[in-house]
Amino acid sequence: MPNPTAAMLVIGDEILSGRTRDANMHHLAGELTRAGIALSEVRIVSDDHDAIVAALNALRGAWDTVFTSGGIGPTHDDITADAVGAAFGVRVEVRDDARALLAAHYGRSGQELNAARLRMARIPEGATLIDNPVSVAPGFTLGNVHVMAGVPAVFQAMVATVLPTLTGGDPVLSTSTRIDRGEGDVAGPLGDLARDYADLSIGSYPFQKDGVFGTNVVIRGQDRARVDEATAQLAKLLP
Template sequence: MANPTAAICVIGDEILSGRTKDKNIGWIAEQLNGLGIQLTQARVIADVKETIIRHITELSDENDYVFTSGGIGPTHDDITTESVAAAFNVTVERNQEAMRRLEQHYKGTEIVLNEVRKKMADIPVGATLIDNPVSAAPGFQLENVYVMAGVPSIMQSMFESLSASLKGGIIPTRLTVQCATGEGNVAHILEQISNQYETVSVGSYPWFKPGQFGTAVVLTGLDESLVSNAAKELCQLVKHAGFEAEDAV
Protein backbone atom coordinates (compact mmCIF):
# COMPACT_ATOMS: atom_id res chain seq x y z
CA MET A 1 0.00 0.00 0.00
CA ALA A 2 1.41 3.38 -1.03
CA ASN A 3 2.11 6.08 1.51
CA PRO A 4 0.04 9.29 1.60
CA THR A 5 1.39 12.03 -0.66
CA ALA A 6 2.03 15.72 -0.08
CA ALA A 7 3.13 18.85 -1.91
CA ILE A 8 4.65 22.09 -0.68
CA CYS A 9 3.79 25.49 -2.13
CA VAL A 10 6.00 28.38 -1.04
CA ILE A 11 4.35 31.70 -1.85
CA GLY A 12 6.27 34.95 -2.06
CA ASP A 13 7.89 37.36 -4.49
CA GLU A 14 10.76 37.77 -2.02
CA ILE A 15 11.74 34.11 -2.51
CA LEU A 16 11.63 34.34 -6.30
CA SER A 17 13.74 37.51 -6.31
CA GLY A 18 16.43 35.88 -4.19
CA ARG A 19 16.10 38.52 -1.47
CA THR A 20 14.90 35.90 1.00
CA LYS A 21 16.32 32.38 0.99
CA ASP A 22 13.75 29.64 1.53
CA LYS A 23 14.30 27.60 4.68
CA ASN A 24 10.93 25.88 4.79
CA ILE A 25 10.93 23.27 2.01
CA GLY A 26 13.78 21.18 3.41
CA TRP A 27 12.46 21.34 6.97
CA ILE A 28 8.94 20.29 5.99
CA ALA A 29 10.35 17.52 3.78
CA GLU A 30 12.23 16.06 6.75
CA GLN A 31 9.12 16.13 8.93
CA LEU A 32 7.01 14.45 6.25
CA ASN A 33 9.61 11.74 5.71
CA GLY A 34 9.55 11.01 9.44
CA LEU A 35 5.77 10.63 9.28
CA GLY A 36 5.77 8.30 6.29
CA ILE A 37 4.25 10.90 3.97
CA GLN A 38 5.78 11.06 0.49
CA LEU A 39 6.63 14.54 -0.75
CA THR A 40 5.90 14.51 -4.48
CA GLN A 41 6.81 18.08 -5.37
CA ALA A 42 7.58 21.58 -4.12
CA ARG A 43 6.72 24.78 -5.94
CA VAL A 44 7.73 28.40 -5.37
CA ILE A 45 5.23 30.87 -6.80
CA ALA A 46 4.55 34.60 -6.93
CA ASP A 47 2.12 36.68 -4.90
CA VAL A 48 -0.43 36.69 -7.72
CA LYS A 49 -3.98 35.63 -6.91
CA GLU A 50 -4.67 33.78 -10.16
CA THR A 51 -1.34 31.95 -9.88
CA ILE A 52 -2.01 30.88 -6.29
CA ILE A 53 -5.51 29.66 -7.15
CA ARG A 54 -4.25 27.59 -10.08
CA HIS A 55 -1.42 25.93 -8.19
CA ILE A 56 -3.45 25.25 -5.05
CA THR A 57 -6.20 23.66 -7.14
CA GLU A 58 -3.74 21.44 -9.01
CA LEU A 59 -1.79 20.37 -5.93
CA SER A 60 -4.92 19.71 -3.88
CA ASP A 61 -6.34 17.47 -6.61
CA GLU A 62 -3.08 15.52 -7.00
CA ASN A 63 -2.07 14.99 -3.36
CA ASP A 64 -3.43 13.93 0.01
CA TYR A 65 -1.90 16.98 1.70
CA VAL A 66 -0.75 20.42 0.57
CA PHE A 67 1.35 22.68 2.81
CA THR A 68 1.81 26.35 1.99
CA SER A 69 4.08 28.94 3.55
CA GLY A 70 3.97 32.70 3.16
CA GLY A 71 1.45 35.41 2.46
CA ILE A 72 -0.77 35.42 5.56
CA GLY A 73 0.55 38.57 7.22
CA PRO A 74 -1.17 41.98 7.53
CA THR A 75 0.17 43.83 4.48
CA HIS A 76 -1.36 44.46 1.06
CA ASP A 77 0.72 41.76 -0.66
CA ASP A 78 -0.35 39.06 1.81
CA ILE A 79 -3.03 37.50 -0.38
CA THR A 80 -2.66 33.79 0.32
CA THR A 81 -5.77 33.60 2.53
CA GLU A 82 -8.16 35.13 0.01
CA SER A 83 -6.57 33.17 -2.84
CA VAL A 84 -6.89 29.78 -1.12
CA ALA A 85 -10.48 30.64 -0.21
CA ALA A 86 -11.18 31.44 -3.87
CA ALA A 87 -9.63 28.13 -4.93
CA PHE A 88 -12.34 26.36 -2.91
CA ASN A 89 -15.11 28.84 -3.77
CA VAL A 90 -15.65 30.05 -0.21
CA THR A 91 -15.62 33.53 1.30
CA VAL A 92 -13.36 35.04 3.95
CA GLU A 93 -14.73 36.40 7.22
CA ARG A 94 -13.41 37.84 10.47
CA ASN A 95 -12.93 34.76 12.67
CA GLN A 96 -13.89 35.44 16.28
CA GLU A 97 -11.56 32.83 17.77
CA ALA A 98 -8.67 34.19 15.73
CA MET A 99 -9.54 37.69 16.96
CA ARG A 100 -9.62 36.49 20.55
CA ARG A 101 -6.13 35.04 20.17
CA LEU A 102 -4.79 38.27 18.69
CA GLU A 103 -6.40 40.39 21.40
CA GLN A 104 -4.93 38.16 24.09
CA HIS A 105 -1.51 38.27 22.44
CA TYR A 106 -1.36 42.07 22.17
CA LYS A 107 -3.03 42.77 25.52
CA GLY A 108 -0.66 44.53 27.89
CA THR A 109 1.85 45.38 25.16
CA GLU A 110 2.64 48.68 23.50
CA ILE A 111 1.59 47.28 20.12
CA VAL A 112 -1.83 48.44 18.94
CA LEU A 113 -4.13 45.83 17.42
CA ASN A 114 -5.13 48.11 14.58
CA GLU A 115 -7.25 47.33 11.53
CA VAL A 116 -4.21 46.24 9.54
CA ARG A 117 -3.24 43.64 12.14
CA LYS A 118 -6.85 42.50 12.48
CA LYS A 119 -6.58 41.31 8.88
CA MET A 120 -4.67 38.32 10.27
CA ALA A 121 -7.95 37.16 11.84
CA ASP A 122 -9.66 36.93 8.44
CA ILE A 123 -10.12 33.22 7.75
CA PRO A 124 -11.98 31.29 5.02
CA VAL A 125 -15.44 30.13 6.04
CA GLY A 126 -15.34 26.49 7.15
CA ALA A 127 -11.59 26.43 7.78
CA THR A 128 -9.98 25.03 10.93
CA LEU A 129 -7.44 27.20 12.72
CA ILE A 130 -3.80 26.12 13.02
CA ASP A 131 -2.23 27.18 16.31
CA ASN A 132 0.62 29.69 16.30
CA PRO A 133 2.47 29.46 19.64
CA VAL A 134 5.01 32.08 18.55
CA SER A 135 3.00 35.13 17.48
CA ALA A 136 -0.65 34.07 17.91
CA ALA A 137 -1.93 34.89 14.39
CA PRO A 138 -3.20 31.48 13.26
CA GLY A 139 -2.82 29.60 10.05
CA PHE A 140 -5.68 27.47 8.81
CA GLN A 141 -6.66 24.20 7.20
CA LEU A 142 -9.17 24.23 4.35
CA GLU A 143 -9.97 20.81 2.89
CA ASN A 144 -6.54 19.16 2.46
CA VAL A 145 -4.59 22.43 2.31
CA TYR A 146 -2.64 23.64 5.35
CA VAL A 147 -1.81 27.35 5.18
CA MET A 148 1.11 28.50 7.33
CA ALA A 149 3.31 31.53 7.86
CA GLY A 150 6.47 32.14 5.85
CA VAL A 151 8.75 32.99 8.79
CA PRO A 152 10.56 29.69 9.49
CA SER A 153 10.25 29.72 13.29
CA ILE A 154 6.52 30.46 13.10
CA MET A 155 5.91 27.97 10.31
CA GLN A 156 7.71 25.25 12.26
CA SER A 157 5.64 25.91 15.38
CA MET A 158 2.48 25.74 13.28
CA PHE A 159 3.49 22.47 11.65
CA GLU A 160 4.37 20.94 15.00
CA SER A 161 0.95 21.91 16.34
CA LEU A 162 -0.85 20.14 13.48
CA SER A 163 1.41 17.16 12.77
CA ALA A 164 -0.40 14.85 15.20
CA SER A 165 -3.54 15.15 13.04
CA LEU A 166 -1.79 13.89 9.90
CA LYS A 167 -2.23 10.27 8.88
CA GLY A 168 1.14 8.95 7.85
CA GLY A 169 2.37 5.68 6.46
CA ILE A 170 5.45 3.50 6.56
CA ILE A 171 8.64 5.39 7.36
CA PRO A 172 11.02 4.70 4.46
CA THR A 173 14.23 2.75 4.94
CA ARG A 174 17.24 4.62 3.57
CA LEU A 175 20.72 3.08 3.18
CA THR A 176 23.87 4.60 1.71
CA VAL A 177 26.66 2.74 -0.07
CA GLN A 178 29.89 4.73 -0.48
CA CYS A 179 31.78 3.91 -3.68
CA ALA A 180 35.39 5.05 -4.10
CA THR A 181 35.00 5.85 -7.79
CA GLY A 182 33.14 8.21 -10.09
CA GLU A 183 29.50 7.54 -10.86
CA GLY A 184 30.35 7.05 -14.53
CA ASN A 185 32.16 3.83 -13.58
CA VAL A 186 29.20 2.37 -11.70
CA ALA A 187 26.26 3.78 -13.69
CA HIS A 188 25.57 0.43 -15.35
CA ILE A 189 25.48 -1.25 -11.94
CA LEU A 190 23.04 1.34 -10.59
CA GLU A 191 20.79 0.78 -13.58
CA GLN A 192 20.91 -2.98 -13.01
CA ILE A 193 19.93 -2.61 -9.35
CA SER A 194 17.19 -0.13 -10.20
CA ASN A 195 15.69 -2.50 -12.76
CA GLN A 196 15.96 -5.50 -10.46
CA TYR A 197 14.46 -3.77 -7.41
CA GLU A 198 11.67 -1.71 -8.95
CA THR A 199 10.23 -0.46 -5.65
CA VAL A 200 13.61 0.75 -4.38
CA SER A 201 14.70 4.25 -5.37
CA VAL A 202 18.39 4.43 -6.33
CA GLY A 203 20.02 7.85 -6.16
CA SER A 204 23.60 8.66 -7.18
CA TYR A 205 25.42 11.60 -5.58
CA PRO A 206 29.06 12.33 -6.50
CA TRP A 207 31.35 13.88 -3.88
CA PHE A 208 34.75 15.52 -4.02
CA LYS A 209 37.48 16.03 -1.42
CA PRO A 210 41.10 17.16 -1.82
CA GLY A 211 42.78 14.32 -3.68
CA GLN A 212 39.68 12.13 -3.55
CA PHE A 213 36.36 11.66 -5.25
CA GLY A 214 33.62 9.09 -5.07
CA THR A 215 29.92 8.37 -5.27
CA ALA A 216 27.35 8.03 -2.51
CA VAL A 217 24.54 5.75 -3.64
CA VAL A 218 21.36 6.16 -1.61
CA LEU A 219 18.74 3.41 -1.71
CA THR A 220 15.27 4.17 -0.38
CA GLY A 221 12.12 2.09 -0.09
CA LEU A 222 9.22 1.05 2.11
CA ASP A 223 10.28 -2.62 2.32
CA GLU A 224 13.26 -2.79 4.66
CA SER A 225 14.39 -6.23 3.51
CA LEU A 226 14.32 -5.26 -0.16
CA VAL A 227 16.35 -2.11 0.49
CA SER A 228 18.86 -4.12 2.50
CA ASN A 229 19.18 -6.78 -0.19
CA ALA A 230 19.56 -4.16 -2.92
CA ALA A 231 22.31 -2.41 -0.95
CA LYS A 232 24.21 -5.65 -0.33
CA GLU A 233 24.03 -6.66 -3.98
CA LEU A 234 25.10 -3.20 -5.12
CA CYS A 235 28.11 -3.30 -2.82
CA GLN A 236 29.12 -6.74 -4.12
CA LEU A 237 28.77 -5.71 -7.77
CA VAL A 238 30.86 -2.57 -7.27
CA LYS A 239 33.62 -4.59 -5.60
CA HIS A 240 33.42 -7.22 -8.33
CA ALA A 241 33.94 -4.44 -10.88
CA GLY A 242 37.24 -3.62 -9.18
CA PHE A 243 36.28 -0.63 -7.06
CA GLU A 244 36.16 -0.13 -3.31
CA ALA A 245 32.76 0.11 -1.66
CA GLU A 246 31.75 0.45 1.98
CA ASP A 247 28.94 -1.66 3.38
CA ALA A 248 25.62 0.15 3.53
CA VAL A 249 24.84 2.35 6.51
Protein backbone atom coordinates in the same frame (compact mmCIF):
# COMPACT_ATOMS: atom_id res chain seq x y z
CA MET B 1 0.18 0.28 0.18
CA PRO B 2 1.82 3.35 -1.33
CA ASN B 3 2.60 6.10 1.14
CA PRO B 4 0.41 9.22 1.32
CA THR B 5 1.58 12.13 -0.84
CA ALA B 6 2.00 15.82 -0.17
CA ALA B 7 2.87 18.98 -2.04
CA MET B 8 4.08 22.38 -0.94
CA LEU B 9 3.24 25.83 -2.30
CA VAL B 10 5.70 28.57 -1.34
CA ILE B 11 4.29 32.06 -1.79
CA GLY B 12 6.93 34.71 -1.92
CA ASP B 13 8.49 37.31 -4.18
CA GLU B 14 11.41 37.42 -1.75
CA ILE B 15 12.37 33.83 -2.62
CA LEU B 16 11.98 34.31 -6.38
CA SER B 17 14.02 37.52 -6.36
CA GLY B 18 16.88 35.77 -4.60
CA ARG B 19 16.65 38.10 -1.61
CA THR B 20 15.86 35.25 0.78
CA ARG B 21 16.87 31.63 0.59
CA ASP B 22 13.93 29.39 1.38
CA ALA B 23 14.35 27.29 4.51
CA ASN B 24 10.80 25.99 4.95
CA MET B 25 10.83 23.56 2.05
CA HIS B 26 13.91 21.75 3.30
CA HIS B 27 12.45 21.56 6.81
CA LEU B 28 9.10 20.23 5.61
CA ALA B 29 10.78 17.72 3.29
CA GLY B 30 12.69 16.17 6.18
CA GLU B 31 9.68 16.09 8.50
CA LEU B 32 7.43 14.47 5.88
CA THR B 33 10.03 11.84 5.02
CA ARG B 34 10.28 10.90 8.70
CA ALA B 35 6.47 10.64 8.84
CA GLY B 36 6.32 8.34 5.82
CA ILE B 37 4.62 10.95 3.64
CA ALA B 38 6.08 11.47 0.16
CA LEU B 39 6.68 15.13 -0.70
CA SER B 40 5.96 14.86 -4.41
CA GLU B 41 5.92 18.38 -5.81
CA VAL B 42 6.85 21.89 -4.75
CA ARG B 43 5.84 25.10 -6.48
CA ILE B 44 7.07 28.58 -5.72
CA VAL B 45 4.92 31.43 -7.03
CA SER B 46 4.98 35.20 -6.61
CA ASP B 47 2.62 37.30 -4.50
CA ASP B 48 0.01 37.22 -7.26
CA HIS B 49 -3.63 36.29 -6.64
CA ASP B 50 -4.24 34.37 -9.84
CA ALA B 51 -0.92 32.53 -9.65
CA ILE B 52 -1.65 31.37 -6.09
CA VAL B 53 -5.19 30.26 -6.92
CA ALA B 54 -4.11 28.30 -10.01
CA ALA B 55 -1.18 26.57 -8.29
CA LEU B 56 -3.24 25.72 -5.21
CA ASN B 57 -6.05 24.18 -7.23
CA ALA B 58 -3.60 22.12 -9.29
CA LEU B 59 -1.75 20.83 -6.21
CA ARG B 60 -4.76 20.07 -4.01
CA GLY B 61 -6.28 18.07 -6.86
CA ALA B 62 -3.14 16.08 -7.55
CA TRP B 63 -1.83 15.20 -4.07
CA ASP B 64 -3.26 14.02 -0.75
CA THR B 65 -2.18 17.02 1.31
CA VAL B 66 -0.90 20.52 0.50
CA PHE B 67 1.12 22.83 2.73
CA THR B 68 1.48 26.52 1.89
CA SER B 69 3.96 28.96 3.39
CA GLY B 70 3.90 32.72 3.33
CA GLY B 71 1.54 35.64 2.84
CA ILE B 72 -0.62 35.49 5.97
CA GLY B 73 0.70 38.57 7.78
CA PRO B 74 -0.89 42.01 8.23
CA THR B 75 0.51 43.92 5.25
CA HIS B 76 -0.85 44.74 1.78
CA ASP B 77 1.26 41.99 0.18
CA ASP B 78 -0.25 39.29 2.41
CA ILE B 79 -2.91 37.91 0.09
CA THR B 80 -2.83 34.17 0.77
CA ALA B 81 -6.07 33.90 2.79
CA ASP B 82 -8.06 35.59 0.02
CA ALA B 83 -6.44 33.42 -2.63
CA VAL B 84 -7.23 30.24 -0.68
CA GLY B 85 -10.83 31.42 -0.25
CA ALA B 86 -11.06 32.05 -3.99
CA ALA B 87 -9.54 28.65 -4.80
CA PHE B 88 -12.20 26.94 -2.67
CA GLY B 89 -14.98 29.36 -3.65
CA VAL B 90 -15.72 30.39 -0.04
CA ARG B 91 -15.95 33.77 1.73
CA VAL B 92 -13.08 35.16 3.80
CA GLU B 93 -14.06 37.20 6.84
CA VAL B 94 -12.79 38.19 10.28
CA ARG B 95 -13.67 35.32 12.57
CA ASP B 96 -14.50 35.74 16.23
CA ASP B 97 -12.20 33.03 17.60
CA ALA B 98 -9.23 34.30 15.61
CA ARG B 99 -10.01 37.88 16.62
CA ALA B 100 -10.15 36.82 20.28
CA LEU B 101 -6.70 35.23 20.04
CA LEU B 102 -5.23 38.40 18.59
CA ALA B 103 -7.09 40.70 21.01
CA ALA B 104 -5.76 38.77 24.02
CA HIS B 105 -2.23 38.76 22.64
CA TYR B 106 -2.03 42.44 21.76
CA GLY B 107 -3.88 43.34 24.96
CA ARG B 108 -1.16 41.59 27.00
CA SER B 109 1.60 43.40 25.14
CA GLY B 110 -0.15 46.77 25.18
CA GLN B 111 -0.25 46.99 21.40
CA GLU B 112 -3.24 48.12 19.42
CA LEU B 113 -5.31 45.54 17.52
CA ASN B 114 -5.52 47.88 14.55
CA ALA B 115 -7.11 47.26 11.15
CA ALA B 116 -3.88 45.81 9.74
CA ARG B 117 -3.46 43.28 12.56
CA LEU B 118 -7.14 42.40 12.34
CA ARG B 119 -6.51 41.22 8.76
CA MET B 120 -4.74 38.23 10.36
CA ALA B 121 -8.13 37.12 11.77
CA ARG B 122 -9.60 36.88 8.25
CA ILE B 123 -10.17 33.15 7.76
CA PRO B 124 -11.91 31.35 4.88
CA GLU B 125 -15.31 29.92 5.76
CA GLY B 126 -15.16 26.34 7.00
CA ALA B 127 -11.48 26.37 7.96
CA THR B 128 -10.07 25.22 11.29
CA LEU B 129 -7.31 27.27 12.93
CA ILE B 130 -3.68 26.16 13.30
CA ASP B 131 -2.10 27.24 16.55
CA ASN B 132 0.80 29.72 16.39
CA PRO B 133 2.77 29.48 19.63
CA VAL B 134 5.34 32.02 18.41
CA SER B 135 3.40 35.11 17.40
CA VAL B 136 -0.27 34.04 17.89
CA ALA B 137 -1.72 34.92 14.45
CA PRO B 138 -3.10 31.54 13.39
CA GLY B 139 -2.71 29.49 10.27
CA PHE B 140 -5.65 27.45 9.06
CA THR B 141 -6.64 24.16 7.47
CA LEU B 142 -9.28 24.05 4.73
CA GLY B 143 -9.98 20.71 3.08
CA ASN B 144 -6.62 19.09 2.42
CA VAL B 145 -4.74 22.41 2.48
CA HIS B 146 -2.73 23.65 5.47
CA VAL B 147 -1.99 27.38 5.28
CA MET B 148 1.02 28.40 7.31
CA ALA B 149 3.27 31.38 7.94
CA GLY B 150 6.46 32.05 6.01
CA VAL B 151 8.57 33.08 9.01
CA PRO B 152 10.62 29.90 9.62
CA ALA B 153 10.11 29.71 13.40
CA VAL B 154 6.34 29.99 12.97
CA PHE B 155 6.27 27.65 9.98
CA GLN B 156 8.13 24.99 11.92
CA ALA B 157 5.83 25.29 14.93
CA MET B 158 2.79 24.93 12.66
CA VAL B 159 4.28 21.86 10.95
CA ALA B 160 4.78 20.33 14.39
CA THR B 161 1.09 20.95 15.16
CA VAL B 162 -0.28 19.65 11.87
CA LEU B 163 1.90 16.58 11.25
CA PRO B 164 0.54 14.40 14.07
CA THR B 165 -2.99 14.92 12.68
CA LEU B 166 -2.06 13.38 9.33
CA THR B 167 -2.10 9.71 8.46
CA GLY B 168 1.50 8.80 7.79
CA GLY B 169 2.79 5.82 5.92
CA ASP B 170 5.33 3.22 6.83
CA PRO B 171 8.53 5.12 7.49
CA VAL B 172 10.86 5.18 4.52
CA LEU B 173 14.10 3.45 5.43
CA SER B 174 17.30 4.30 3.65
CA THR B 175 20.93 3.36 3.47
CA SER B 176 23.66 5.53 2.03
CA THR B 177 26.79 3.97 0.57
CA ARG B 178 29.82 5.99 -0.42
CA ILE B 179 31.69 4.64 -3.42
CA ASP B 180 34.96 6.28 -4.40
CA ARG B 181 34.37 5.90 -8.11
CA GLY B 182 32.73 8.30 -10.52
CA GLU B 183 29.10 7.93 -11.55
CA GLY B 184 30.18 6.82 -15.01
CA ASP B 185 31.93 3.78 -13.50
CA VAL B 186 29.11 2.72 -11.20
CA ALA B 187 26.21 3.48 -13.55
CA GLY B 188 26.17 0.07 -15.27
CA PRO B 189 26.04 -2.17 -12.17
CA LEU B 190 23.72 0.36 -10.50
CA GLY B 191 21.26 0.16 -13.38
CA ASP B 192 21.20 -3.63 -13.04
CA LEU B 193 20.59 -3.31 -9.31
CA ALA B 194 17.72 -0.84 -9.89
CA ARG B 195 16.11 -3.32 -12.29
CA ASP B 196 16.45 -6.21 -9.82
CA TYR B 197 15.02 -4.13 -6.97
CA ALA B 198 12.32 -2.21 -8.82
CA ASP B 199 10.30 -1.98 -5.58
CA LEU B 200 13.04 0.23 -4.07
CA SER B 201 14.20 3.72 -4.99
CA ILE B 202 17.90 3.74 -5.83
CA GLY B 203 19.42 7.19 -6.22
CA SER B 204 22.90 8.12 -7.31
CA TYR B 205 24.49 11.40 -6.17
CA PRO B 206 27.90 12.33 -7.56
CA PHE B 207 30.41 14.25 -5.47
CA GLN B 208 33.89 15.57 -5.97
CA LYS B 209 36.17 15.87 -2.97
CA ASP B 210 39.89 16.59 -2.92
CA GLY B 211 40.01 15.91 -6.65
CA VAL B 212 38.44 12.47 -6.31
CA PHE B 213 35.16 11.73 -8.07
CA GLY B 214 32.80 9.63 -6.02
CA THR B 215 29.18 8.57 -5.83
CA ASN B 216 26.81 8.31 -2.91
CA VAL B 217 24.21 5.67 -3.53
CA VAL B 218 21.01 6.00 -1.50
CA ILE B 219 18.66 3.02 -1.36
CA ARG B 220 15.16 3.74 -0.05
CA GLY B 221 12.21 1.55 0.70
CA GLN B 222 9.68 0.53 3.32
CA ASP B 223 10.78 -3.10 3.74
CA ARG B 224 13.95 -3.29 5.81
CA ALA B 225 14.86 -6.78 4.60
CA ARG B 226 14.70 -5.67 0.95
CA VAL B 227 16.69 -2.48 1.62
CA ASP B 228 19.36 -4.44 3.48
CA GLU B 229 19.50 -7.09 0.77
CA ALA B 230 19.93 -4.50 -1.99
CA THR B 231 22.59 -2.69 0.05
CA ALA B 232 24.53 -5.95 0.50
CA GLN B 233 24.18 -6.66 -3.21
CA LEU B 234 25.52 -3.17 -3.97
CA ALA B 235 28.60 -3.86 -1.84
CA LYS B 236 29.16 -7.09 -3.81
CA LEU B 237 28.73 -5.39 -7.20
CA LEU B 238 30.92 -2.39 -6.36
CA PRO B 239 33.35 -3.42 -3.67
